[in-house]
Amino acid sequence: MTTKMKRRINRILLWVLIVLMAVWMLFPFYWAINSSFKSEGMLAMTPTTFIPRDPVTREVSFFTRNYEAVFTNQAFLRGIVNSVIVATSVTLLSLAIGSFAGFALGKLRYRGKTATLYVILAMTMFPAIAVLTGLYAMINNLGIPPIPSMIITYMLFTLPFTAWVLTAFFRELPTEIFQSAQVDGASPFQTFYMIMLPLTAPALVTTGLLAFIGAWNEYLFALTFTSIAPDARTLPVIIANFPSQFSRQIPFGEIMAGGIVSSVPLIALVFIFQRRIVAGLTAGAVKG
Amino acid sequence: MARQGGSDLARREQRLAYWLLAPTFIILLAIAIYPLFSVFYTSFTNNVFASAAPTEFVGFQNYQRLLSMTIRQLPPRLDEAGRPIVDPNTGAVQYESAVTVLPREPIRFRPVTQFDLFGTRYVLGATDPNFIRAVWDTIVFAVATVFLELVLGMIVALIVNANFKGRGFMRAIILIPWAIPTAVSSQMWAYMLQPNRTGFFNTVFWYLGLGNGEIPFLSDPAWQLPSMIMIDVWKTTPFMALLLLAGLQLIPGDIYEAADVDGAGPVRQFFQLTLPLLKGTIAVALVFRTLDALRVFDLFQIVLGQARYSMASFTYYELIQNRQMGYSSASSVVIFLVLSVFAVTYMRSLGVKSDDH
Numbered sequence: 001m002t003t004k005m006k007r008r009i010n011r012i013l014l015w016v017l018i019v020l021m022a023v024w025m026l027f028p029f030y031w032a033i034n035s036s037f038k039s040e041g042m043l044a045m046t047p048t049t050f051i052p053r054d055p056v057t058r059e060v061s062f063f064t065r066n067y068e069a070v071f072t073n074q075a076f077l078r079g080i081v082n083s084v085i086v087a088t089s090v091t092l093l094s095l096a097i098g099s100f101a102g103f104a105l106g107k108l109r110y111r112g113k114t115a116t117l118y119v120i121l122a123m124t125m126f127p128a129i130a131v132l133t134g135l136y137a138m139i140n141n142l143g144i145p146p147i148p149s150m151i152i153t154y155m156l157f158t159l160p161f162t163a164w165v166l167t168a169f170f171r172e173l174p175t176e177i178f179q180s181a182q183v184d185g186a187s188p189f190q191t192f193y194m195i196m197l198p199l200t201a202p203a204l205v206t207t208g209l210l211a212f213i214g215a216w217n218e219y220l221f222a223l224t225f226t227s228i229a230p231d232a233r234t235l236p237v238i239i240a241n242f243p244s245q246f247s248r249q250i251p252f253g254e255i256m257a258g259g260i261v262s263s264v265p266l267i268a269l270v271f272i273f274q275r276r277i278v279a280g281l282t283a284g285a286v287k288g
Numbered sequence: 289m290a291r292q293g294g295s296d297l298a299r300r301e302q303r304l305a306y307w308l309l310a311p312t313f314i315i316l317l318a319i320a321i322y323p324l325f326s327v328f329y330t331s332f333t334n335n336v337f338a339s340a341a342p343t344e345f346v347g348f349q350n351y352q353r354l355l356s357m358t359i360r361q362l363p364p365r366l367d368e369a370g371r372p373i374v375d376p377n378t379g380a381v382q383y384e385s386a387v388t389v390l391p392r393e394p395i396r397f398r399p400v401t402q403f404d405l406f407g408t409r410y411v412l413g414a415t416d417p418n419f420i421r422a423v424w425d426t427i428v429f430a431v432a433t434v435f436l437e438l439v440l441g442m443i444v445a446l447i448v449n450a451n452f453k454g455r456g457f458m459r460a461i462i463l464i465p466w467a468i469p470t471a472v473s474s475q476m477w478a479y480m481l482q483p484n485r486t487g488f489f490n491t492v493f494w495y496l497g498l499g500n501g502e503i504p505f506l507s508d509p510a511w512q513l514p515s516m517i518m519i520d521v522w523k524t525t526p527f528m529a530l531l532l533l534a535g536l537q538l539i540p541g542d543i544y545e546a547a548d549v550d551g552a553g554p555v556r557q558f559f560q561l562t563l564p565l566l567k568g569t570i571a572v573a574l575v576f577r578t579l580d581a582l583r584v585f586d587l588f589q590i591v592l593g594q595a596r597y598s599m600a601s602f603t604y605y606e607l608i609q610n611r612q613m614g615y616s617s618a619s620s621v622v623i624f625l626v627l628s629v630f631a632v633t634y635m636r637s638l639g640v641k642s643d644d645h
Contacts, residue, residue, distance in 0.1 A: 017447050018458060025462055028522065031488055032476040046485035047494065047501070097315065100308040109298065110305035120312075125576075125631045126320055127583045129600040130624035133330060133607055133617045134323025137337075156319050163312055182297070188304045217469040219586045220604070227608050236471035240590045252479050259472035266467040274460040277467075281527065282534035 029263075036256035039063040043253055066257035076258055078231060079238040082147065083216055083262070086234055089151045090215040091208050094158040099204065101159075102166025103192045107178055120167070123160035128220055131156070136224055146232035149225045154218055158211040165210075165283050169203035170196065206280035209273055213266060235262040324624070331617035338611060350618035356415040358397055360389040361408055386411040419619060422597035425513060429598065430581035432513075433520045434574060440521065441528030441573075446558075448529070449536045466526040470586035477519045478591045481505040512596050520587060524580070528573055535569025536562070579630050583623065599623050 035043060037052040042063060045055050054061045070076050104110070105117060139149045173196060181191040197204075219236045226232045239262060242255045270277060331350055335343045364372035365382045373382040386399035390413040397413035400420050404410070414420040448459050465473065480488040483504040494501035505511045539562065547557050585600035594605060603623065606616035 014447070014450055014452060017443070018452065021444055021447055022458065022461055024522070025465055025526070028473065028476050028480060029464060029468070031480055032472075035479060044486055047491040048486050048488060097311045101312040104305040104308040108301050108305040108308070110302040116309060116313075119316075122631065123316055123320065125579055125627075127579075127624060127627050129583050129585060129603055130620045130627070131320060131323035131327060132603065133613055133620055134326040135319065136607060137326065137330070137613065138323060140337075152315075153319050155315055159312060159315060188301055192308075213467055217471070219469070219471050219589075220600070223589070224604065224608060236469045236586075239469065239475055240471040240586075252475075255475050256479065259468075259475055263468040263472050266469075267464055270463040270467045271460045274456060274463060277463060278459060278530055278533075281530055 032256045032259055036066050036253060036260055037062045037064065038253055039065065040249075040251075040253065063253070066253040067261075069251075069254050070257045070261060073254075073258075075230065075233070076235075076238055076261075079233055079235045080262075082232060083234040086147060086150045086154070086222075087212050087215040090154040090158055091212045093151070094155055094162045094211045095204055095208050097155075098159055098162030098207065099166055099197060099200070101163040102170050102200075103196060105163065105167040106170025107173070107175070107192075107196070108188065117167070120160050120163050124157075124164050126156060126160070128156060132220065132224060135221070139225060146225045146229045150218075150222055150232075150234070153221050153225070154215045157218075158214055161214075162207045162211055165207045165280060166200065166203055168283055169200050173199055202276070203280075205273070206276040206283075209269060209277055210280045213269065213277075216266065327617045327620050327624075330613055331621045333614045335613035335617075336611050337607070337613045343614075346614070350615050351622075353395060353415050353615070354419050354618050354622065356395065356397070357400075357420060358391065358413050360411050360413060362386060362389055362402065362411045364409070381409075383409050386413070418597060419599075419602055422599050422602040423622075425596065426582060426584065426599045429513060429516055429520070429584060430578055432517045433524070433581050434577045436517065436521045437525045437528040437577060438570070438574065440525045441532055444525060444529035445532035445536055449533055462526040462529060464526075465523050466530075470523065471590060473523055474519065474587050474590040477515075477522075478506065481515055483507065506591060507595065509596070512592060516587060516591065519591070520581070520584065523587075524577065528577060531573040531576070532566065532569060535566045535573075538569075539565050575630055575633055579627055582627055582630065599626075 034051060041055045042049070042052055045053070051060055052062050053059065101120070105113070105120065135149075135153055139153075144152070177195060177199075178191055181195050182188065186194070216234075217236060218234070219240065222234045222237045223240070226234075226237060235258075239255060239259050242251060242258065332345060332347060333343050334346045334349070362383045365384055367373050374380070375382060383402075386402065389411060390397040390399065395415045397415055398417045400412045400414050400417045402409060402411045412420075444462060448455060448462065452458075482490065483502060483506070485491045485494055485501040487505075489505065490499070490501050490503055493499045493503065503511065505515045543561055543565075544557060547561055552560065583600050584598045585604065588596070588598040589601040589604060592601075594609075597605070599619070600623065603616050603619045606612045606619060610616075
C-alpha cells in the first residue's frame with residue numbers, strides 16, 4: 001500500500017515537473033504570439049495584459065494588422081526569399097560535399113586518415129568570429145555579392161559538422177556490402193554512389209535538417225556581409241533590425257509577428273523530425 | 289574487367305579517398321585557414337578598411353592597446369589638515385578621481401573598475417577598458433550560463449528520460465527554444481524585459497510587490513548580465529539536456545534494478561550511479577557549451593548593442609562601425625587563442641576513433 005502511494009506521489013511530482021518545464025520552454029513564445037496580436041495602443045498598456053485586450057473596453061480583441069504589415073513589408077518578403085535561397089543552397093552543397101568526405105573518412109583506407117579526422121573535428125568547433133575580419137576583407141577584395149558570400153561562408157560551420165556526422169554513419173554500415181560490391185566489379189565510387197549513399201539516406205535527412213536550421217538562423221555573417229546591402233538581408237538580420245513601416249517607435253508588434261513567421265518553418269521541422277534532429281545533434285557532439 | 293592485385297585496388301581506393309576529400313579541404317582552406325592567417329597578419333598592421341592611408345606594419349601595438357592593464361593604489365582625498373574626507377551621510381571614505389593616478393603616456397589608461405583590498409582602494413586601469421570589460425563579462429557569462437545549463441539540463445534530461453505518455457511530444461517542445469533563430473528569441477526576451485510595465489517581467493514583479501514596475505533590466509549595468517544569462521539559459525538548456533539524455537540512454541537499465549533490490553532510493557541512485565556513469569558525457573557537454581558561450585554574439589549584439597560588449601560583439605563593432613581592420617583582427621586572434629585552449633581540452637576529452645590501424 002505504501003509503495004503504491006509512493007508511486008502515485010512520484011507520478012504527480014513528475015507531472016508537476018513536466019508542466020513547469022513546458023511552461024518555461026513555451027512561455028516566451030506564447031508572449032511573442034500574444035504581443036504580435038496587439039496594436040500599438042494595446043502594447044503600451046500598463047500593466048500589460050496576458051491576452052490582447054482593447055485598451056478602453058478591456059474586451060479580448062485580436063489585432064491582425066501586424067501580420068498584414070509583415071506580409072506587405074517588401075524587406076521582410078525579400079528576407080524570406082533570401083533565407084530560403086541561402087539555407088537551401090548551403091544545405092544541398094554541404095550534403096553533396098560532406099557525403100564525399102564522410103564516405104572517405106568512414107569507409108576508405110588511405111594514408112593520413114587520423115590527421116584528416118582531427119582536422120574535421122577541430123573544424124566543427126572553429127569560431128566564426130575569429131575569421132570574420134579575414135572573410136570580410138576577402139569578400140570585398142574579390143567583389144563577391146552578399147548572397148553567394150553567405151552560401152560559401154556558412155559552409156564553415158555546416159560542412160565539417162555534416163562530414164563528421166556522416167563519417168560516423170558510414171562507419172557503421174557493414175563493410176561486407178562495400179567489399180561484395182567491389183568483388184562484383186563496381187568501382188569504389190560506384191559503390192559509394194549506388195549502394196552506400198542510398199543506405200545513408202536517413203543520416204542525410206538528419207544532417208541536412210541541422211545544416212538547414214543552422215543556416216536559417218545564422219546572424220553574424222549575414223549581418224556583416226549585408227551591412228551595405230539591405231536587399232540581401234536574411235530573416236534574422238531583418239528581425240534584429242526591423243525596418244518599420246507604420247510606427248515611429250520600435251515596432252515590437254511587427255517584430256513579434258515577423259519573428260513568429262520566421263520561426264514557424266523551424267517549429268514544423270522540429271515536430272515532424274524530432275527523433276532525427278535529436279539523433280543528429282547528439283551524434284555530432286558525443287560520438288567519436 | 290580483369291581483377292587486379294590487392295595493392296592496386298588499395299592504391300585506387302587511396303586515390304579515390306583523396307579526390308573525395310579534396311572539395312571539403314579546398315573549401316575549408318579558402319574560408320577558414322586562409323582567412324585565419326590573414327587575420328593573424330592583419331592584426332600586426334594598422335589597416336583601416338576603405339581608408340586612403342597606407343597600411344603599415346605596427347608590430348604588437350594592437351595587442352598592447354587591447355590588453356594593457358595596470359593596477360594603481362587610489363589615495364583618499366584629503367582635507368586641508370591632511371585627514372581623509374569622509375562622507376558625513378554614509379561614512380564612506382572619499383577617494384581621488386581614478387584618472388589622476390593612471391598613466392597617460394604613451395597611451396592613456398582609463399579606469400575599468402575599483403576594488404578594496406586590506407583597507408586600501410585600488411583602481412584597475414586599461415588602455416581599452418571596453419575590451420577588458422568584454423573579456424571579463426564574456427567569461428562571467430560563460431561560467432554562469434554553463435553551470436546553470438548543466439543543472440537545469442540535467443533535470444530536463446531526467447524528466448524526458450522518464451516513462452510517460454507524450455514523451456515524444458515533450459522532447460519536441462524542448463527543441464523549440466533551441467530551434468528558433470537567436471535573433472527572434474533575443475527580440476522576444478528584449479520585449480519581455482521592457483523597463484516599464486508594458487514588459488512581462490516588470491508587470492509580474494510589480495504584481496508580486498517587487499520593484500516599482502520600472503526596473504531597467506537592459507540598461508542598468510547590474511541587471512544586464514543576469515538578463516543575458518537568463519535568456520541564454522532558456523535558449524541553450526535544451527541542447528545541454530539532449531546531450532545528457534544521449535548519455536542517460538547509454539546506461540543499461542538493469543543497473544537500476546539491482547539498486548532497487550538493494551533498497552537505494554532515487555536520490556542515492558542518481559548520485560551514486562547515474563552521475564558517475566555520466567561523467568564522460570558531462571565533461572564533453574561542458575567544454576562544448578563553454579566554447580559556444582565564449583563566442584556569444586547574437587544575443588549581446590541584438591539586446592545590448594553597444595551598451596555592453598561580449599568579446600565577439602566588440603570585434604564586430606570595431607570592424608563594421610570603426611572600420612579598424614587591424615585592431616579587430618587582434619581581438620579576433622585573442623578570442624581564437626582563448627577558444628583554442630578550450631577546444632584542445634575538448635579534443636583530449638573526446639578522442640578520435642580511427643579504424644585504419
